[in-house]
Amino acid sequence: MTFRRRQTLAAGIFSAAVLLGLAWIAHLDFGSKISTDVLDLLPSGERSPELGLVRSLASEAEARTMLFVLTGPSGAPAPAEAGQRFARELALDPVFAEVVALDDPSPRETLARELFERRFTLLFPAWLREREAAQAAAGGDAAHFTDWLAADTADGLNRFLASPEAIAFQDLVPSDPLRLMPGLVDRLKGGLALVGPDAGPAAGPTRVWARIAVSPLSEAGQAPVSAAIDRAVHTTLKAYPGLVVGYTGVNRFAAASKARIQHELSWLNSLSLAAVIAVALVFIRGAHRALHLVPPVLAATLGAWVCVTAAFPRVHILVFVVGALLTGVAVDYGFYLYMQPPARPDEDYVDKVRRLAKPLLSSCFTTVAGFALLLFSELPLIRQLGAFVGAGLLCALAAAVVYFAMLPNTFLDARPFSGGQALPPAARQRTRWVLLTLWVAALPGLFRLTWRDDIRELEIPSPALQREDARIRALFGEGADRTVYLTQGATPAQARVALERFDTWLDRAGGPRAKSVNLGPVIPTADDYARAVRFAQDHPDFPAKLRAALAADGFDESGFEPFFSAYGRFARGAAGTSLDDSIRALTAKLGGPVSLLVHFGGSRSWFVTLVSDAPAAAPPPETQTVTASQLQSLNRIFTDYRRSALWLSLTGLAIVGAGVFAAYGLRDGLRIFAIPCGACLGLFGVFGWLGWPLNLFHLLGAFLGVCLTHNYSIFSATSAYRREPPPVSVRLSALTAMASFGALACSSIPVVRALGETVALMVLAALLVIEFEHFAPLTRKP
Secondary structure, three states: EEEEEEEHHHHHHHHHHHHHHHHHHHHHOOOHHHEOOOOHHHHOOOOOOHHHHHHHHHOHHHHHHEEEEEEEEOOEOHHHHHHHHHHHHHOOOOOEEEEEEEEOOHHHHHHHHHHHHHHHHHHHHHHHHHHHHHHHOOOOOOOHHHHHHHHHHHHHHHHHOHHHHHHHHHHOHHHOOOOHHHHHHHHHOOOHHOOOOOOOOOOOOEEEEEOOOOOOOOOOHHHHHHHHHHHHHHHHHHOOOOEEEEEEEEEHHHHHHHHHHHHHHHHHHHHHHHHHHHHHHHHOOOOOHHHHHHHHHHHHHHHHHHHHHHHOOOOEHHHHHHHHHHHHHHHHHHHHHHOOOOOOOOOHHHHHHHHHHHHHHHHHHHHHHHHHHHHHHOHHHHHHHHHHHHHHHHHHHHHHHHHOOOOOOOOOOOOOOHHHHOOOOHHHHHHHHHHHHHHHHHHHHHHHEEOOHHHHOOOOOOOHHHHHHHHHHHHHHOOOOOEEEEEEEEEHHHHHHHHHHHHHHHHHHHHHHOEEEOOOOOOOOOOHHHHHHHHHHOOOOOHHHHHHHHHOOOHHHHHHHHHHHHHHHHHHHHHHHHHHHHHHHHHHHHHHHHHHEOOOOOOOOEEEEEEEEEOOOOOOOOHHHEEOOOHHHHHHHHHHHHHHHHHHHHHHHHHHHHHHHHHHHHHHHHHHHHHHHHHHHHHHHHHHHHOOOOHHHHHHHHHHHHHHHHHHHHHHHHHOOOOOOHHHHHHHHHHHHHHHHHHOOOOOOOOHHHHHHHHHHHHHHHHHHHHEEEEEEOOOOO
């Protein structure tokens, strides 16, 4: 094939591939395709029920909650009317599903009316069970329960009316002689402060609680919400000049994180590419010809973007940030192909590619095979990184082979650089012994390694937002001493039974110090409700006996006619009344922070219990309850996935090693593969001696580093077969990889920085070994 024909064919293939890739990228909806949600780094079908609950809670009302604190010009709490005005203005915008001024009593009054109207369905069952237990504890005869219950009710009402608390309920007594509503308040009062401090101008700050209508991690939940807040503040300021509104919410963190990650994505990739080009220009003659290395790298990055976005319905933005590493890896094939001198003056490009095919294919396919194994990881992030890097390496090799076919001169000469070969043999020998001694000294550090998996290291820190968030949440009563428990069940009835078991355990394990609140006193179990229905049907004489007992205690029983009429309606219709309907009607009236205490619907239902001074022990499994600390849950799950990723990495390295042994034989393959493995073990030994806490991304960086440095070993071995020093292309590849990963080490995302540091140091260690360890003993021929 003539050069002109080969050039035309290669240009057509390269251009068509690039245009198709750009067309694919142009049609993507980046808002729905690219995720910044930290929970998207973990699988949606997580086997841990704790993480499943945390994910569900994060995607429901809790994540959509926004908290506002209003202050006046002097920093004092704003008037309650200002909070109510601001809440009304927010509620006018459709991006807010619910807005509650906590100083406004109307939502609490609405909930109280709903509870009162459904008191026999919701409150009477638990009251009846308590009275049965009280009679049994007193040694009473169950056959005379209705007589005892009537007398006990009348006696208890007498005592209640003599107490100061009766003043607040005196209007309810004719309709509620059983004291269902006062009893509910009494059961809840110990924990109500956990939901939020008492409202009112004299009690604390002016607060507004809101829930947005869309996900805070979507575009619609960020910029439009911020604009709605600005409009509400502007309108409220007209009536209350000097008003200051502070607020927090997941969407504020998501918007800030997205902006900073997008900034990182652009500048890290730019810095990485600039560093690679700068290193190349230093060591290559003819700066303009070195620019030919750029198109294959850009094509590899484009191919990686296309493949990962086509393979996954949603890709986390961290994949593209970490994908900056591809620049330093993809350039390897260009270096090796472009900088290998011709075997003879008239060697054709096709012959050159055929001659270099073995090391190129061996290094590429064994590395890709290792990364392909990451596709079996349970972590979406690891799978996506495996696809991104694996596809990018294949595209890099293909792009390099095709692109350089367009050039009339396919050899790029380098500036002279002898490296370790410039030293006398004796000096090289001493240097090898020094390196070996240092490596042996580093190995015991492997036993001192410590691991710290903290999901916060996946995010860019926002100290100012975190301080503001902590300040506002403290004003809403959220403190470090509060523990959140989630009690789950497949159905609301199962969740309620589990909550009963959890409450029993908490009373026993927490003791009197633990204060808690949940909606258990408001929502009865199915068994308690069925018992109450049977009681109303089997004891039609109870109203008459209660009338007599009230009269005997000096009450005018005719004054309780509203109660007897309501009880009669309940007794007649109890069998046809649906507990589920009553619960749904009640939860529909829940608003503000209380609405977060329960979730019914979908494939999982749960109750939330807030506890202060919680016991140190974890709830037993039969309670179906877990601590809903998102941070602790995700950290522990992340640790589990690190162990899983370790086994995948080891298996991947075994595949890479097997490929080397198959291509070069056991003896030579062992020497080739010893360099990357030795560099990895030595570096981690140093980490152990230094006491650096490691995480999943140090492990991932080690895997990347082994795959990279194994390429350098293969290319160096190929030269050693010809009794030549390591090719300059290997040195340039290593230096550009160090530059690329060194750019990642400048990231403000801790895990990205950890990955960049690990790989850069591994490449440096491997390069030193290659410079001073000659492969002369290799026995096979090229």
